[in-house]
Amino acid sequence: MTGASFWAQFELHQLRCFVAAAEELHFGRAATRMNMTQPPLSRQIQLLEHVLGVRLLDRTSRAVKLTPAGRVFLLEARRILRLTESAALATRRIASGEAGTITLGFTAASGYSFLPRLLLQRASHAPNIDVALKEMVSSEQVESLLTGRIDVGLLRPPIERGEFTTLKVASEQLVAALPFGDPRLAQSSLSLTDFDGKPLIMYAPEGARYFHDMLTGLFKTAKVAPVAIQSLSQIHSMLSLVRAGMGAALVPEAAMSLHFDDVHFRPVRTTPAAPVELFAAWRSDNDNPALAAFLDLLRADEVDAGAASD
Amino acid sequence: MTGASFWAQFELHQLRCFVAAAEELHFGRAATRMNMTQPPLSRQIQLLEHVLGVRLLDRTSRAVKLTPAGRVFLLEARRILRLTESAALATRRIASGEAGTITLGFTAASGYSFLPRLLLQRASHAPNIDVALKEMVSSEQVESLLTGRIDVGLLRPPIERGEFTTLKVASEQLVAALPFGDPRLAQSSLSLTDFDGKPLIMYAPEGARYFHDMLTGLFKTAKVAPVAIQSLSQIHSMLSLVRAGMGAALVPEAAMSLHFDDVHFRPVRTTPAAPVELFAAWRSDNDNPALAAFLDLLRADEVDAGAASD
DNA sequence: ACACGCCCATCCAAAAATGGCATCGGTCGA
DNA sequence: TCGACCGATGCCATTTTTGGATGGGCGTGT
Numbered sequence: 197m198t199g200a201s202f203w204a205q206f207e208l209h210q211l212r213c214f215v216a217a218a219e220e221l222h223f224g225r226a227a228t229r230m231n232m233t234q235p236p237l238s239r240q241i242q243l244l245e246h247v248l249g250v251r252l253l254d255r256t257s258r259a260v261k262l263t264p265a266g267r268v269f270l271l272e273a274r275r276i277l278r279l280t281e282s283a284a285l286a287t288r289r290i291a292s293g294e295a296g297t298i299t300l301g302f303t304a305a306s307g308y309s310f311l312p313r314l315l316l317q318r319a320s321h322a323p324n325i326d327v328a329l330k331e332m333v334s335s336e337q338v339e340s341l342l343t344g345r346i347d348v349g350l351l352r353p354p355i356e357r358g359e360f361t362t363l364k365v366a367s368e369q370l371v372a373a374l375p376f377g378d379p380r381l382a383q384s385s386l387s388l389t390d391f392d393g394k395p396l397i398m399y400a401p402e403g404a405r406y407f408h409d410m411l412t413g414l415f416k417t418a419k420v421a422p423v424a425i426q427s428l429s430q431i432h433s434m435l436s437l438v439r440a441g442m443g444a445a446l447v448p449e450a451a452m453s454l455h456f457d458d459v460h461f462r463p464v465r466t467t468p469a470a471p472v473e474l475f476a477a478w479r480s481d482n483d484n485p486a487l488a489a490f491l492d493l494l495r496a497d498e499v500d501a502g503a504a505s506d
Numbered sequence: 507m508t509g510a511s512f513w514a515q516f517e518l519h520q521l522r523c524f525v526a527a528a529e530e531l532h533f534g535r536a537a538t539r540m541n542m543t544q545p546p547l548s549r550q551i552q553l554l555e556h557v558l559g560v561r562l563l564d565r566t567s568r569a570v571k572l573t574p575a576g577r578v579f580l581l582e583a584r585r586i587l588r589l590t591e592s593a594a595l596a597t598r599r600i601a602s603g604e605a606g607t608i609t610l611g612f613t614a615a616s617g618y619s620f621l622p623r624l625l626l627q628r629a630s631h632a633p634n635i636d637v638a639l640k641e642m643v644s645s646e647q648v649e650s651l652l653t654g655r656i657d658v659g660l661l662r663p664p665i666e667r668g669e670f671t672t673l674k675v676a677s678e679q680l681v682a683a684l685p686f687g688d689p690r691l692a693q694s695s696l697s698l699t700d701f702d703g704k705p706l707i708m709y710a711p712e713g714a715r716y717f718h719d720m721l722t723g724l725f726k727t728a729k730v731a732p733v734a735i736q737s738l739s740q741i742h743s744m745l746s747l748v749r750a751g752m753g754a755a756l757v758p759e760a761a762m763s764l765h766f767d768d769v770h771f772r773p774v775r776t777t778p779a780a781p782v783e784l785f786a787a788w789r790s791d792n793d794n795p796a797l798a799a800f801l802d803l804l805r806a807d808e809v810d811a812g813a814a815s816d
Numbered sequence: 817a818c819a820c821g822c823c824c825a826t827c828c829a830a831a832a833a834t835g836g837c838a839t840c841g842g843t844c845g846a
Numbered sequence: 847t848c849g850a851c852c853g854a855t856g857c858c859a860t861t862t863t864t865g866g867a868t869g870g871g872c873g874t875g876t
Contacts, residue, residue, distance in 0.1 A: 206590070207517050223853060236835045238854060248594055250601040254793070257842050257852050264794050265601035272593030276586060280516070283582030284558055291560040291575035483564070484574050533824060543865050548825060550863090567823050567871045 208280060210244040211273040213237050217253060218270045221260045295324035296486025301337040301349040302329060305431050306474050309450035310350065310366045317493050325486050333403055333429065341479055347487060348478045348494075352406035355477050365494055366474040368449040369463060373434070375441045376458035385463040388418040395443030396422035403429025407472075411446060414466055435459050448472040518590060520554040521583045523547050527563060528580045531570045605634035606796025611647040611656040612639060615741050616784050619760035620660065620676045627806060632799050643713055643739065651789055657797060658788045658804075662716035665787050675804055676784040678759040679773060683744070685751045686768035695773040698728040705753030706732035713739025717782075721756060724776055745769055758782040 216226035217237065227237040245252050252266035262270065289295040302311050311329075318325060330346055337349035341360065355362050372386050380390055399407040408427075415421065425443045428434050434445045435456045449472075452461050476494050478487065526536035527547065537547040555562050562576035572580065599605040612621050621639075628635060640656055647659035651670065665672050682696050690700050709717040718737075725731065735753045738744050744755045745766045759782075762771050786804050788797065 205518065205522075206594070207519065208515065209517065212515075224851095232834095233836055234853070235837080235855080239834085242854085248597055248601075250597050252597075255853060257854095258844060260853085263601070264606060264796070265597050268600045269593065269597040272589070272596065276589050276593060279582070279586050279589060283579065283586060284516070286582065287558055287560050287562075287575050287579040290578045291558075291573070296574060486574070534822095544824075545826080545866080546864050552825090565824060567825095568873060570824085 204247045206244050206247045208277070210240045210247075211277060213240040214244055214252060215270065215273050215277065217241055217260065218262055218266060218273075221262075223255075223260065289324065291485050293485040293487070293489045295326075296484065296489075297326040297328055298348060298484065298486050298490045299328040299330065299346045301332050301340055301346040301351070303334060303337075303351060303474075304331060305448055305450055306350040306366070307331065308431075308453050310474060314493060317496060318490075321496075322489050322493060325489055327490075334406065337477075341477060344479075347482055347484050348476055348490065350474060350476055353473060353475060354406075355475060359479060360477045361480045362475045362477045363491075363494055364473055365476045366450075367471040368474075370446045370466065370470060370472060371449050371452065371461045372464050373438045373445045373447050373451065373456075373459050373461055375438050375444075376460065377441075378444065378460075380444070381460055381462065383462065385465060387465045388414060388420045388467075391415075391422040391444065391446075392420045394422055395425045397434045397437050397443050397445040398424040398427050399434075400427040400429045410470060410472070414470055418467065514557045516554050516557045518587070520550045520557075521587060523550040524554055524562060525580065525583050525587065527551055527570065528572055528576060528583075531572075533565075533570065599634070601795055603795035603797070603799050605636075606794065606799075607636040607638055608658060608794065608796050608800045609638040609640065609656045611642050611650055611659040611661070613644060613647075613661055613784075614641060615758055615760055616660045616676070617641065618741075618763045620784060624803060627803050628800075631806075632803060635796050635799055637800075644716060647787075651787060654789075657792055657794050658786055658800065660784060660786055663783060663785060664716075665785060669789060670787045671790045672785045672787045673801075673804055674783055675786045676760075677781040678784075680756050680776065680780060680782060681759055681762065681771045682774050683748045683755045683757050683761065683766075683769050683771055685748050685754075686770065687751075688754065688770075690754070691770055691772065693772065695775060697775045698724060698730045698777075701725075701732040701754065701756075702730045704732055705735045707744045707747050707753050707755040708734040708737050709744075710737040710739045720780060720782070724780055728777065 213226070213230055216229045217223055220226040220229065223234050223237055223241075227234040230237060241253065248269070250265045250269070251263055252269055254261050254263050254266075286295070315327065318327060330340070332340065334349075334351035337346065337351045338355065340346040341349050350365065372380070372390075374381050380386055383390070399411065401408040423443075426437060428437070431447050431451050432454060434447065435451065435454055437443070438445050439456050439459045446464060476491075478491075523536070523540055526539045527533055530536040530539065533544050533547055533551075537544040540547060551563065558579070560575045560579070561573055562579055564571050564573050564576075596605070625637065628637060640650070642650065644659075644661035647656065647661045648665065650656040651659050660675065682690070682701075684691055690696055693700070709721065711718040733753075736747060738747070741757050741761050742764060744757065745761065745764055747753070748755050749766050749769050756774060786801075788801075
């Protein structure tokens with residue numbers, strides 16, 4: 197019981213009646229416009245006035261005119277009615293997926309190249325889909341997908357199937373990041389053996405499990421043992437160390453768009469060919485209506501990614 | 507028939523039901539809050555969803571939660587409901603006269619001293635009364651009062667009684683405006699004979715009938731004949747001519763607040779004592795609820811005016 | 817695993833609100 | 847003064863809404 201005096205509130209229908217009457221200044225015509233007869237319209241307006249406790253229309257048998265309070269209420273009533281229409285419209289748009297918000301988790305690395313491309317696509321193909329961005333590492337994304345904090349994640353494998361639907365959205369090669377002056381820059385491409393016994397900035401197994409495991413596996417297979425200098429999980433931090441001359445790093449192509457001064461890149465031949473893969477994942481039972489439209493964007497990019505990886 | 511598809515619009519009652527359900531996330535409790543039982547509340551929400559064509563609440567027998575569209579619509583619904591309340595409140599305030607707009611006509615001369623004082627009073631005693639100002643000469647004000655373009659006029663007599671109610675709000679003496687160097691400035695006060703045969707800037711009979719007739723009458727009674735130089739109706743234009751040395755002018759005290767360089771003022775003794783009077787006038791049948799509060803302001807000033815003129 | 821409890825949907829009869837028709841009362845113009 | 851016009855009112859039929867009883871799905875506790 198927080199309400200006002202004694203439960204009495206006007207209804208939108210009464211507002212519509214009032215607006216019609218206030219605009220026509222004639223109950224008969226107003227009633228016609230409302231597809232009804234004059235008496236009920238009179239009653240609706242009386243009701244409205246009674247609820248407000250205010251006379252809105254001064255009516256003699258000869259003329260109808262607005263009272264000052266009625267003039268003010270007419271403006272308010274129009275505003276309310278406009279708002280109801282736009283509310284209905286906006287809600288329908290959200291439900292149809294034309295508009296809405298997708299909360300997207302992404303790894304720092306995917307933010308360098310894939311994400312900007314995706315957001316550009318969105319701007320041209322689905323401008324009414326808002327994308328809320330949350331940077332987080334892959335493991336956090338899985339957690340957030342489960343709790344619903346994000347709708348879609350851009351993350352590295354492995355991803356548990358079952359709960360999730362996944363889509364490979366990017367596939368890139370590893371490239372070596374080398375400091376200015378490194379003799380290996382003389383070669384146009386490197387092989388893993390070029391890192392044997394040389395300082396290499398490594399990925400931390402906790403924060404960047406995917407890269408850590410991938411590199412560890414590659415070096416083991418190739419029987420090459422670089423000197424691991426430091427374990428980081430943020431690619432931009434690794435490039436900083438490269439620039440400081442502390443060693444080389446193996447990073448996904450996307451990192452090349454970071455453009456660190458005095459850090460240069462060379463392709464790396466690996467056996468087996470080891471593309472770095474980026475997946476989109478979302479809960480199969482996600483009911484966000486904007487998801488379908490957003491996934492269309494991702495699939496458009498997938499074509500490029502597929503072509504590149506073939 | 508400008509409307510959307512096939513006449514179906516939601517009602518505020520449905521909005522209130524939805525908001526309750528969305529906030530409680532429990533139909534039973536929501537129904538209690540709405541002072542009704544659960545089935546009708548279910549129906550109202552179904553109806554709302556049907557009208558919108560959108561599912562707003564996802565309800566399993568175990569839990570109720572908002573759909574994305576429902577989240578958006580909840581915000582809109584709250585906005586609409588807030589607006590309805592404030593609309594009712596604002597309208598009641600207007601009707602009670604606590605707030606509102608008074609359209610006020612005023613003569614240029616009253617704008618120099620009386621009007622600023624009045625507006626200051628309003629700011630402290632009736633801050634919710636807006637005053638729309640329209641400068642016009644007295645005759646225009648009478649016309650505008652009749653057509654309702656202004657609620658109240660601040661004007662010079664004569665005012666037809668009958669249709670109007672009037673109130674003397676200011677009463678001032680005539681003062682002489684003299685250019686720097688005029689020998690009459692040596693006296694501390696002047697009499698009408700000081701203007702005999704001297705150049706005097708006169709009022710135009712059309713635009714400033716009140717002043718024109720008053721001065722003409724005064725000079726005739728005193729058997730004094732100044733040399734009329736030019737006929738103007740705007741006091742500030744007259745003072746400009748005084749400043750240019752073209753002659754003296756007789757103006758109401760209020761004009762002293764104009765502070766023209768090199769224009770000085772001296773009191774004038776007249777027989778009979780001829781106070782310049784300013785009246786407020788309004789249609790007796792004006793139904794603007796804010797009028798009462800505004801008239802209270804005027805009456806507060808009237809006390810001062812009365813004391814001054816006594 | 818089964819029974820119980822919780823919760824929303826549906827059905828139905830009663831109550832309320834709404835709309836329409838006929839009519840009244842007041843005002844203006846011919 | 848009469849007639850036309852216009853909004854208010856009384857009354858009745860219809861539609862809409864309400865509330866109680868009930869049904870059915872889904873977790874939960876034992």
